[in-house]
């Protein structure tokens with residue numbers, strides 16, 4: 001995959017009415033870098049990703065992807081610029097077949113683009129179970145398979161930066177291992193990742209750098225290796 005651009009988040013804030021969900025947070029994701037955001041339920045992680053995608057309004061700050069100011073770009077044009085998004089809770093279309101769900105991920109490209117078929121085969125190579133299930137309704141898949149489908153669907157737009165919102169949610173430890181293997185493989189292929197998770201253990205294994213969010217703010221940043229050894233992080237986020 002081509003290298004992509006640097007995502008630069010500066011002093012980003014998100015308010016819902018009078019409630020501040022994200023307070024002036026800053027971080028960057030360079031091409032090929034894998035960055036995690038960990039935090040408890042309600043820390044502001046989902047709001048951060050939604051604000052990057054233009055799905056909730058920003059109340060302050062700047063978000064740039066390379067030279068582009070994302071404040072001026074609509075959600076589907078964010079995808080066109082190479083940023084993919086896997087929302088929390090998967091949101092696959094249960095009444096549509098697996099392959100149709102995947103093809104819908106290519107909506108930002110032309111369906112006649114001959115590359116779309118090629119990308120579909122790449123996604124099937126990454127997730128052989130989706131190839132086996134290509135004709136089945138998405139609603140008939142297990143939770144883990146639906147998560148793979150949600151990731152595969154985002155990959156159909158050929159992103160260079162992938163935002164993932166709690167891909168491990170509700171999955172068994174075995175399936176969390178499968179998600180980790182997929183994330184490591186995507187990293188190896190040069191995709192940049194921004195992974196939002198409550199599962200700190202998974203995040204430290206999948207990323208090189210992390211942001212810890214508490215009450216809408218950045219509480220700590222560092223390399224994933226440093227943070228996983230931090231006494232406070234171990235106590236609060238790893239339960240050790």
Ligand code: ATP
Pocket residue numbers: 016019020021039040041042043044045046047048088198
């Ligand atoms: P989760 O683990 O639930 O995804 P999170 O860290 O992603 O948590 P957010 O979902 O971003 O956190 O929520 C941050 C804060 O904003 C919380 O206090 C939440 O109650 C509040 N919030 C989120 N969405 C809305 C909304 N649509 N309207 C009002 N308040 C909201």
